[in-house]
Each structure stands twice: as C-alpha cells, then as structure tokens.
Amino acid sequence: MTMKLRLALTAGALALSTAIAAAAPAASPADSDVIAKVGSAKITEAELKAAQNDIGQQFQNLSDDQQRLAVLSALIDIKALAEEAEKANMQKDPQVAAQLAFERDRTLHNAYFAKKGVDTISDKDLKDLYDKEVKTIPPQQEIHARHILVKTKEEAQKIIDQLNKGADFETLAKKESTGPSGPKGGDLGWVEKGQLVPAFEKAAFALKPGEYTKEPVQTQFGWHVIKVEGERQAPPPSFDQVKDQLRQLAMRQKYMQLVQDARKNFKVEYVDPKVKKQVDDLEKSVAAGANGAAAGDAQSAAPATPAK
Template identity: 60%
Template sequence: MMTSLQRTLLAAASLIPLLAAVPAARAADADVVAKVGSQSITEGELKLAEADLGEQFGKMPPEQRKLAVLSALIDIKSLAQEAEKAKIGDDPAVKARVAFLRERALHNAYFQKTGVDAITDAELKARYDAEVAKIKPVEEIHARHILVKTKDEALAVIKELDGGADFMTLAASKSSGPTGPEGGDLGFFGPGQMVPPFEKAAYALPVGTYTKEPVETQFGWHVIQVTEKRPQPQPAFDQVKEQVRQVVMREKYMEIVQKAREALKVEYVDPAMKGQVEAMEKAMSEGAVAPDGAAPAGAAPAPAQ
C-alpha cells in the first residue's frame, strides 16, 4: 500500500536527465584490452561503453555481458574508422549530431559534479523529516468481513454473531470471498482503498464491533468487523531514501539550470515557438497546466472481497 509520504514523493519527483554512472579513474583503466587497427580499447573505455550499452545485454551473466559490450565497441570503432576514411565525419548532419552529443555529455557531467555528487545523506534525512512533518496523520483500520450473496444470509450471520458465534469461524464456513479461509481478514487499509459503502461502514465501527445491518456493495452483502485502528505508519527513511534522492536531485537540477539560464540571454527567435512558450508559461502560472512531477490520477479503489 502506498503511504501518504510515498504519494508526496511521487508527486514531487519527475524525469531528470539520465546520468550514466562514470566510475572513478584508476590506473587499471588505462590497461589495453583490445586493438582495432591502430586504435586501442582500454579498460576505462570499456567501462564507459558498458554504462551506455549495458542495458542491451542486461540478462547476460556479468562476464558474458562484458564480452558482448567489448564486441559492440569493436564494431563501433571498426565502422567509425571506415566512416573517417570516407570523410563522413565532414557531413554537416554528422557534425551537428557530434556537437549535440558533446553538449549533452557536458550537461550531464556538470550536473553530476555540481548536483548529484553534492547531495549528502544528512541532506536527504532532513528532507525526509520535513516531508513527514507536513503530512496530516491518516487513520487506517484492520477489519474482517463475511461476504454472502443475499441480505437474508447476512442477517442470519449477524444473528449468529449476536448469539456469541466466533466471527473468524463463521467467515471460514460461510464467506464466499477469497479471504474466507483466513477468517475474513482484510488486513489494514486506509481511505480510498475499499469501495465507498464498505469503507463508510467500516470506518464508522468502533474497534471490536461488527455491523448490525448488512452492507451492500457490487460484490454482495457484507458483515464487517473492525479489530484495530491506528495512524498510518510512514515508511522508514531507508525505505524511501532513493525516492527522496530523486526529489532532491530534481530540485537541484532546476536550481542549477535556472541559475545558468539567468547568467545567459535566452531568446526565442522563431515567432511561432515564442508564442507557444508564452502561452504555456501563462497557462502554468494560472494553474491550467500541471507542472512537471504532478501525481498521476489515483488508482481505482480495491474491491472488498
């Protein structure tokens, strides 16, 4: 079950540039592992290729994956050398592509150095504590139920309970739901997780009591018992640490980019593009467009079965 904190983190996080982890340079990275004509492939270059191409071979065992990446790198260098001989590198489209990839690599490396690498565990813990402090406590309940097809059957169950019958025993013998063998146990659930009539009846019950009138839903007729109520526990820091990191990374990225943009002059020369940007900025300022990281629509409530 997603907690309030997890929903908050999901809403705050959004896509940020994907950064391939670049291993720290070591003496061993200079070791030559293969040659393609006059060019050498070093251990460090192989690591870079594995970070970029590794997902293509993700299901392979580590050693096989490394050889597959090496083979791919040999293919790249082989064709690249042929392209140089054919002067393909002088093509304007190729030059533009190379320039774009260089700028993208510099962009990622700068954010890695000034943003990602600057994040400390203390900063993440402080952000986690701040998010937890802002969350309004949500009550969740632990309930059991007995599901039957008709109202008369449900009334008969209630009569037996009134006579002292054990709820779990009746659930095991009479409930048509999949939780019957477990005594009708539904575990803990919070608001929005059950269909509305079931949730309303369950939350209205004091702990240790059961519904004196059957509750009808699209699944049939329910007799509900509430065994416990408690504040919904928030996940421990270690459980959501990486989610918190994504939120902090996104904020740092926005700060770094904004600072860089302000230091330069950004001008939209194309009139149509300029108009679209201005319209988008206006819509966002008026709240007509959800900002990046807006939470997705909530999932449909779970059935009470």
C-alpha cells in the same frame, strides 16, 4: 523562462541524466589502458566501460567475460565504421555535426550532474528531507476491520442474527467466512480509505469501534458482515520505506538548483521568432494559472462579508 516552466520542461532531461549517472562507473587507474586498436583509433578501458553501460544489456545472457568480449567486438565495429565515416568527411555533414555536438553536451551534462548533484546527496540530506515531508502529510484515518464473507444475503443475515444474540465475531468468521481472511477470524488489519472496494469502505468507515454492520453489505465478491475493532490516525511511512522516493525527489531538487544557478551565468536568447512567441505564450499561460490559483487561495482565506 519561469522556474515552474523549466521544472516541467526538464523532467525528461533529469530522468535521462539520473539513469546515466547511476550507471556510471567510478574511475580507476586502469581506465587509460589501451585494450585494442582499430586503424589509428584506440579503444581504452574507460571507453569499453562506457560501451558496456550503453549496449551491455544486449548481451546480458552471456557470462561477464563473454559479455565484455561481445561489447568489445561491437565497439570495434563502431570504430571501424566511424573511421570510414571520418575518411568520407561525414563529420562535416550538418546533421551529423549537430548529433555529435548534442552527444558531447549530453555527456558533459550527465557527468556534471553526477558529480555535483547525485554524489553530493547524503543519507543525512534524505533524512532531513524525510522529516520535512512527513510534516506535510495530512492525517489519515485508519480502521482495524474484520469481515465475514458469504455467498448469499440470507447467509449474511443469519450471521448478523447470531451476532445480535451475542455470538463471537472472530469465531463465526473462522467457521463461516469463505474469504482468505476467514482462518484469521476475518482480520483485515489496519486499512485506510481508498484501500477497500467502495460499498465495503462506506459501510466500514461508518462504524464505530466495537460495532458491526446491522445489514448485509454486497460487493462483487459476495455478501459481507463487517466489524470495526478500532480506529486511529495512520502512522507516516518509515524512512526506509520511502528512502528511494526521497532520493529521486532530492535529485530532482538538486538538478533544478544546478540548472537555475548555471542559467544565471548565460543569457538565453530565442532567435527564431516563432519559437520565441511559443515560449512567451507558454510563460504567460503558466503565470496566469499561478496568479489564478493564488487569487483563489486568497478568496477562500478571506472572511465572509456579513449579510446586511
């Protein structure tokens, strides 16, 4: 199976494993302590912690001590019925056995990723990833805009007439604007494309620094007179602003690398013919899409042939 296809198909597994890995408590010497017994089964501190991570939110309105006892009580119920199920040999039922096998594999999967993946990502790794990703961000134009918002076109036109005679935009905004930025002289700060309503944005980004709109601009909020104070390329987000997103990206990359390395050690064989055909067809579709994109890139990069 191709790397791109596995990346798409394993997104759900990663989300599950990162959530569990993040919640997993650190081991302590007391984890082996036996808290209670249910028949022949023992409940250890480690098992109680695992249950708290899984079902503890059901009792989040309780105090810590009460929540711990509530989870322990629920765990005793689970153990009691599990013991009855063992007596009835329900573990031999194919569906039950399959579920037990899946839960075991998922637990090992999550534990491995937590130790070999999540725990290995350092702040330096995130900073290096930040420096790499920042270079790929295309420059975005920003403008420093002000506006005066009024109810009617006639009011907006009167304001433009005053500006044409030399009136100060900021002073007029404080006096006439009905918008929340009015007391600040109509100041909207630095804004990028996509942050403003379309009609406002089109008019604002058509202005040069120091210019104001010569015609009133209508939006669903009313009528605007807009002024641009300055323009610049938007600075990239700071490391602290995107640190959490970078961690998610780093975990995804780490997960895919671990999976790729692990798959090299095991041969994957699709025994069911129908499943094998579905996988083959899906891989061909992904490959065709990738080849088509590559061909398009090559064609767009090729020099144009002069007309004869």
